[in-house]
Amino acid sequence: MLQVYLVRHGETQWNVERRIQGQSDSGLTEKGIQQAQQVAQRVRHLGITHIISSDLGRTQQTARIIAQAIGCDYVVDDRLRELDMGVLEQRDIDSLTEEEESWRRRLVDGTPDGRIPQGESMTELSQRMHAALSACLELPAQSRPLLVSHGMALGCLVSTILGLPPYAERRLRLRNCSISRVDYQQSAWLASGWVVETAGDVSHLDAPALDELQR
Numbered sequence: 001m002l003q004v005y006l007v008r009h010g011e012t013q014w015n016v017e018r019r020i021q022g023q024s025d026s027g028l029t030e031k032g033i034q035q036a037q038q039v040a041q042r043v044r045h046l047g048i049t050h051i052i053s054s055d056l057g058r059t060q061q062t063a064r065i066i067a068q069a070i071g072c073d074y075v076v077d078d079r080l081r082e083l084d085m086g087v088l089e090q091r092d093i094d095s096l097t098e099e100e101e102s103w104r105r106r107l108v109d110g111t112p113d114g115r116i117p118q119g120e121s122m123t124e125l126s127q128r129m130h131a132a133l134s135a136c137l138e139l140p141a142q143s144r145p146l147l148v149s150h151g152m153a154l155g156c157l158v159s160t161i162l163g164l165p166p167y168a169e170r171r172l173r174l175r176n177c178s179i180s181r182v183d184y185q186q187s188a189w190l191a192s193g194w195v196v197e198t199a200g201d202v203s204h205l206d207a208p209a210l211d212e213l214q215r
Ligand SMILES: O=C(O)[C@H](O)COP(=O)(O)O
Pocket: 008, 015, 019, 020, 021, 022, 023, 082, 085, 149, 150, 151, 152
């Protein structure tokens, strides 16, 4: 059975400032670096064979810390990027106009093809995240990959594996440097295919991680 670990990157400056990142970028804070180090300590005995990271800076910084600590190289896959938040990238979440808030609401309320102008829909995000996950099935037998990605991207992936719509990800709190695990299995009794073993585990972190979902 293939086990795939899913890690959201460490806390960044814009996470702290409540600025929308999307496919824009900000660096890890000191706390974010410590969180990545704690992930490395948590996974170092799990037999991780591959680390595959979104190509954005914050995820690569996280992947590099884990890779160096466990002695495993990492590669990048741009399909693991965060949702493209279009014209709202870099904006302060608390400064959006009513119209801008309506764009954000349509993104996550199930509006067909809901998107922020110049951004991605949740369906498009789900399609590329599943493509990146499915690529793990092509790795050599006995592989145990760890993917480093983003809050909405991983929330969308886990939600859709559970059979929920892509926009359900707002009901799943995946904090910075949380660890989730999904397994690919063949089973006559349980679901065949991807199943969720763990979602949003932060027990390895020595301090509470940010909860940006709270206004
Ligand atoms: O700010 C964003 O774009 C998302 O809400 C969180 O993105 P992140 O997981 O890359 O911080």
